[in-house]
Ligand SMILES: NC(=O)c1ccc[n+]([C@@H]2O[C@H](COP(=O)([O-])OP(=O)(O)OC[C@H]3O[C@@H](n4cnc5c(N)ncnc54)[C@H](O)[C@@H]3O)[C@@H](O)[C@H]2O)c1
């Protein structure tokens with residue numbers, strides 16, 4: 098049963114996000130309702146395939162869809178042009194034509210890669226997102242940003258390509274490793290600081306139950322995040338303005354990920370640390386009241402985030418900051434909180450305050 102629906106309003110490209118639990122049996126009928134072509138290719142990774150591929154294939158076949166699947170290994174490095182090319186080859190060999198659909202069954206890696214392939218294969222085929230990580234359910238599956246990585250930078254090759262619908266089954270979270278739950282909650286907390294002080298307070302009150310994936314609370318959390326993301330995307334699909342605010346925590350976060358060569362921190366963990374650092378910067382610049390800074394720090398500290406004190410040489414982090422694709426003329430752009438629920442874009446942040454924020458991260462979260 099579908100428990101809830103949120104719409105992303107984008108004119109004739111509008112689409113629904115469906116929320117439920119154990120509602121696998123309604124997937125194929127929903128595909129029919131949306132006029133999804135009969136020929137479907139499911140793209141997934143081996144971890145997700147192990148749990149969820151069989152039932153979704155069976156459900157689709159039962160409703161007379163012609164289904165094949167491509168299972169890739171898990172991991173960020175799969176988001177590459179060479180992997181995309183292998184997938185194109187397989188699609189061509191199987192004779193998959195323009196009137197077909199790709200179902201992205203997995204986390205953000207599968208979603209971004211499958212979306213990129215769907216956007217480009219034969220100039221575009223139908224895309225359905227079935228996100229299975231918390232991060233993908235509250236963030237990456239909604240909004241149509243699709244991409245692969247380039248050796249010189251993450252998400253450097255990509256496009257905007259919206260799915261026909263998004264299918265969020267909270268039951269898939271039951272098999273998600275705890276570290277991935279933390280990553281998803283990084284993006285969740287971000288929505289609170291950026292848009293919604295009440296939601297932030299809800300997280301403060303309920304964080305432990307949410308970390309344990311209490312089903313009642315999860316639906317509230319997923320739906321609120323998707324509502325906020327849907328609003329941003331419908332206002333600013335191509336990130337010309339408003340959508341940039343979703344980068345709170347990401348300027349320092351991306352730099353930390355890069356400085357650790359993408360091995361030390363996962364994306365969501367880096368975002369949490371980035372949120373801590375950027376709220377420190379905001380406080381130092383006199384933008385954020387100390388009390389709000391403290392609440393953000395306290396929330397971030399409730400997550401299991403630890404790294405070696407010397408994992409991130411400040412020089413490497415600062416160099417990564419100026420390489421960020423959102424930087425302008427080598428100057429990093431910061432989205433800084435001015436109070437819980439409101440942020441401001443700031444282009445001029447001096448490196449001494451950034452260095453100080455990195456020292457504070459090492460003091461608070463660094464081990465040894
Ligand atoms: N397009 C966007 O707007 C957007 C936004 C944020 C992040 N992203 C991208 O998302 C990616 C990160 O996504 P992610 O955090 O979902 O990582 P991921 O896709 O690598 O998934 C994390 C791990 O969990 C496993 N997994 C997935 N679902 C599972 C389940 N239900 N049970 C057990 N294991 C499961 C995967 O196999 C993988 O090992 C990054 O590449 C990032 O750039 C994109």
Ligand SMILES: [Zn+2]
Nearest residue numbers: 284347364368
């Ligand atoms: Zn993110």
